[in-house]
């Protein structure tokens with residue numbers, strides 16, 4: 001059965017027949033995940049960031065709404081899940097540990113930590129900034145994982161996530177500190193990521209610095225640099241170094257890692273590139289690694305390799321996995337809480353290539369979001385996460401999937417105020433009053 005396209009505007013008329021057939025095929029639904037975004041309704045038009053900056057010169061920059069053209073049709077919550085594309089590395093890590101190979105376990109965990117960056121290559125657009133209380137669920141039985149995230153604070157902007165896999169749980173929260181340097185932006189993620197295996201072994205690490213270059217002139221690209229320390233509660237620890245960028249570097253994007261035993265002896269070396277692959281060499285023979293350069297070392301074991309790019313990357317350059325993240329099928333729509341990113345109207349319009357409507361909705365939602373600070377000050381609390389009184393991190397309180405089972409979304413507000421179904425809204429009037 002063919003998937004219905006949601007860009008024809010009549011997604012509300014789902015026939016009972018299609019629902020029941022889909023119910024029967026529910027466990028197979030993932031094999032039908034989409035492989036391309038919908039065809040854009042309007043023709044894409046070019047706007048340069050430079051013209052934006054020029055036109056807004058002298059204005060308070062925080063008051064300038066960027067037109068939707070700079071966005072990709074994914075929210076930051078969905079991008080968090082994108083970092084789990086290579087979750088099979090964690091399944092392998094779990095199995096290795098079960099077989100008593102603690103060393104291979106940490107090596108796979110390290111490869112996973114690097115793989116999360118692969119999707120950031122050649123992605124020139126900004127994700128949507130989720131609204132306070134916005135959520136995103138991802139149920140991917142074909143990967144054996146179930147992910148859930150919520151935007152838990154607006155000032156500072158914090159997102160929390162929780163993922164369950166085969167033999168492991170992964171959670172964390174992220175708060176990006178950003179510094180604007182004119183031609184580039186430096187992003188420093190705060191917060192700790194935790195991985196807990198069912199046998200009690202845990203690992204923790206933090207993300208490295210990301211720099212976004214060529215904001216004004218040239219092609220926008222990002223670069224990840226710094227050190228990442230993966231510490232465990234048992235024997236091994238791993239230090240990963242994401243190479244600093246240097247002018248005319250012939251081998252950029254390199255990552256090198258060293259795994260140490262509890263007594264500090266070096267037991268393995270990792271090398272690779274965050275946009276390509278990661279290899280490892282067991283033992284303390286660093287010379288072998290040096291003489292052969294980076295990832296092509298002979299005798300090195302391949303741990304991870306980036307998937308082939310999608311055949312339909314569009315101008316957002318999404319991977320095949322990323323293309324599936326915002327898909328909204330009629331049967332999924334039935335199950336989602338009103339806070340899910342897939343229901344955000346401006347993002348949906350952008351995905352459909354309806355830029356005028358997308359801009360109007362974005363403006364409306366951003367205007368509403370200005371009240372978020374007041375909401376937080378007057379005691380607003382996240383629905384699914386709670387701040388740990390000891391370490392200040394957000395932990396999932398549970399109950400989301402159970403509530404979904406019963407479709408009981410108490411305490412989940414209609415944060416998008418779905419005006420798309422209200423005929424009174426006139427996008428063009430709203431757009432005209434925009435500052436851009």
Ligand SMILES: CC(C)CCC[C@@H](C)[C@H]1CC[C@H]2[C@@H]3CC=C4C[C@@H](O)CC[C@]4(C)[C@H]3CC[C@]12C
Nearest residue numbers: 049070120123124125126189207210212220222
């Ligand atoms: C306004 C336009 C021109 C700028 C486009 C900026 C793009 C390249 C920026 C905006 C937000 C950025 C993301 C924000 C947060 C993170 C988490 C971090 O741990 C890895 C990098 C990653 C995933 C960034 C990658 C680059 C990114 C997608």
